[in-house]
Amino acid sequence: MTELGRIYWTRQGLRWAYTVVLLWLAFSVLTALMAKGSPVGGAGIAVVADVFQGILGRAGSAAVLPGAAAAVLAVAAAVITSRDVRRRDPVRRFTSEQRREGMARAGGLCELEAGFGRRCSRPAEHGDHFYPWSKGGSTSLQNFVAACARCNRAKRAQVPSPGQQRRMERRRREYLPPSSSVRVGERQPLP
Ligand SMILES: [Zn+2]
Secondary structure, three states: OOHHHHHHHHHHHHHHHHHHHHHHHHHHHHHHHHOOOOOOOOOOHHHHHHHHHHHHHHHHHHHHHHHHHHHHHHHHHHHHHHHHHHHOOOOOOOOHHHHHHHHHHOOOEOOOEOOOOOEOOOEOOEEEEOOOHHHOEOOOHHHEEEEOHHHHHHHOOOOOOHHHHHHHHHHHHHHOOOOOOOOOOOEOOOO
């Protein structure tokens, strides 16, 4: 698996695990709330209080395991985020020379994907970090992609998928001179 594949699938897996755990939590609490408690003797306010306490107690203990799993996942997500922050390139803006070179390399057209793996090809207006700057992407020519305003907005700060990387490198083979590198995406090392 490529480095990007590892990063992408870890994050994707974490997202799915989080969804599953939240469903598990909701399901456990709901079943605990709907379960019938043992009948309580006596009458009046005291009985109502007992019944409520029983329900709350059951819901609480049903929430312990999924709650702990959610906490573990939240810690893992926090570790990933803090490492992303430590990786951030101190320089965020591409230099005018990088922009010039990157735009010329793309022929002034958007290099991003417009469905079915095809190239967008609208006039490019932005120099975009392929691997997002906020997630540790380098401000380098290898991480530079020419993007139109629309694709730039749509892309946001998502980690690109290994498929998107592979397809862009394949497209670049068609419009880049054979002498230049088609590689796209670069990430800063952990300091
Ligand atoms: Zn575009």
